[in-house]
Amino acid sequence: MAVKSSVRTPAKRVHVISRKNGWAVKLEGASRASRVYNKKESAVEGAKKMAPKGHDIVVHKKDGTIQKWEKAKAKK
Numbered sequence: 001m002a003v004k005s006s007v008r009t010p011a012k013r014v015h016v017i018s019r020k021n022g023w024a025v026k027l028e029g030a031s032r033a034s035r036v037y038n039k040k041e042s043a044v045e046g047a048k049k050m051a052p053k054g055h056d057i058v059v060h061k062k063d064g065t066i067q068k069w070e071k072a073k074a075k076k
Helices: 040-050
Strands: 013-019 022-027 035-037 056-060 066-070
Touching: 013 040, 022 040, 035 040, 040 056
Parallel strands: 013 056
Antiparallel strands: 013 022, 022 035, 056 066
């Protein structure tokens, strides 16, 4: 008989980070960026479209510090 676990797996995150040639959207743990955009606003919109439900979006400043962290919406 299978037992349901009450332990929640940690949510993955999608990061928007600065690069020499623009702003990159990268899934946490990935070795490469999914896409690079010219403008930060475009990268944030791209991250929102890419991020599956249940993923946080972390937007970084040019110096690498966190500017904004959008928590994933809880699944019903």
